[in-house]
Amino acid sequence: MSRIQDAFLKGKCLIPFITAGDPSLDKTVEYVLAMEEAGADIIEIGIPFSDPTAEGVVIQEASLRALQGGFTMEGLFDAVKKIREKSSIPLLFMTYINPVHHYGYDAFFAKCKELSVDGFLSPELPFEEKEEVAEVAKKYGVEVISMVSPTSEKRIERIAKEAEGFLYVVSSMGVTGVRTQFSSNLEETIKTIRSVSKVPCAIGFGISNPEQAAKMAGISDGAIVGSAIVRVIAQYGEQAKEPLKEFVASLKKAL
């Protein structure tokens, strides 16, 4: 069993997302450790991209700040190394595919293995394009996380059958970011997934407060919180550690 799936055995999982390099990679190290301390079970580290087409404004702006701050892949790997000196929390890289393609799939996943990064997720690799990285990720023991969305319909079974780690269930239409309404077919989606696969499901996109996190984790195995976390960092910048801990603790408590 993978370290990601182990995390789900302990109960409902809280999976916060953070944009690497916002406001700096040193702060990313500090904030990841702080979120673990506050109760995060798995942490999703976003690799910033110039053109994040699946993101709402909050993560778009965080990506821009990170890139303007001089983000590099080598810098990211150094930061993860520092995290790994103190923590063994399961980590995922969330990334647009071009920076990884450019770095070289083999070199990238070899780094993931070296740094014990457990999972990989890209919004640009649907089921049809999985094999872009599948073989090399497997070679280095990195689980490729698949996504299911409210429009997946008959695709759900096919995706779930081949899922690794956990399934990222997209809560609603559109891009990442705060919203008040979620798709009405979420419970049905989870039911379909469970009928074909034992893989845990976590819901993400638009979850911004403890109530929503509790509700979403209630019908699945966990909640992924991105824009709301990134917004705290946008607000407090270099001084986000305490407010971040407080927010993550409040989310965890609600699950």
Added chain:
Amino acid sequence: MSKGRFGQFGGQYISETLMNELYRLEEAYEHYKNDAAFNEELNTLFREYANRPSLLYYAEKMTKDLGGAKIYLKREDLNHTGAHKINNVLGQALLAKKMGKTRLIAETGAGQHGVATATAAAFFGMECEVFMGRHDTERQALNVYRMELLGAKVHPVDTGTRTLKDAVNEAMREWSCRVDDTHYVLGSVMGPHPFPTIVRDFQAVISREAREQILEKEGKLPAAVVACVGGGSNAMGMFYNFIPDEGVRLIGCEAAGKGVDTPETAATIATGTLGIFHGMKSYFCQDEQGQIAPVYSISAGLDYPGIGPEHAYLHSTGRAQYVPVTDDEAVAAFEYLARTEGIICAIESAHALAHVIKTAGEYGKDESVIVCLSGRGDKDVAAIARYKGVDLHE
């Protein structure tokens, strides 16, 4: 390997939320492309509404002046709305209508594709929203007003470089919010499958006509066909029916901006590398971290950091050649055509023309070269004036 590949290029690198919609689009397209009634309806629109077939004009004065190949201009600038963009838009809008869609969204660079989409939406009685980089709304202000006149809502995009790629980003985001009633009319031979194929097929009317017309006028095929390339829709349309004709050179002219040795360029084949962006594997201008590079061209329509996957394939096999053309060369060609033939062409098309002006003398006098005059230049007059230092504002 997924569907929609041209060699290793193409694919469907897009969010899960859009995948089923892409399947529905492909299914509808595969059905209607062979449907006699659909094709009859589209051909009638081309003929009665869009002014097709477009002329193949023999540019006699240019030919004499340049002293080489006979120069022919494929006059897509004479189409309704003033560019080749209408070919693809009428096709996609009709397809969207058949699919039961009531709303069209589009990205636009120079505004020509946005105007064409707004026109089709007005014609078919559909809602229309167009995404356009803020920077482009400023340099192509007249086209913004045109779209509004046609009943479309124009959203200026304030992210990134505020140009075409950012408009595509925003249109994709909008589409992923609302697919049930909305079709995204992608404007070039780019994006995830099936768009590169659909757009190519609707634009292929250009070379279907041109091939017949040149055979009628010259009794033989041209030595070369030349077109400008941003994403590459007019070039793909101009090349497509000549691809099997091995003796016909296919030449795409990329926007070099201030030069391919400067950072202010949009010449993807000359300066880009293999990557994955906007749903496709192709060549892209990118930095040493794999971030998409800001690109520059005087032409808002060629100001795009990528190139359609079928062009990448034609480049990789050597079937087509891609050459860079600078702002200065394009502006000189723009002025040259105006004075020599009395035709004011789009600054995009002037990139193709500039290459022909440079190379016409390399051909024999019994050979012909066809240039795709993809659009008319009214929209560019003020920008060219400013480029030349004339303080002219619309």
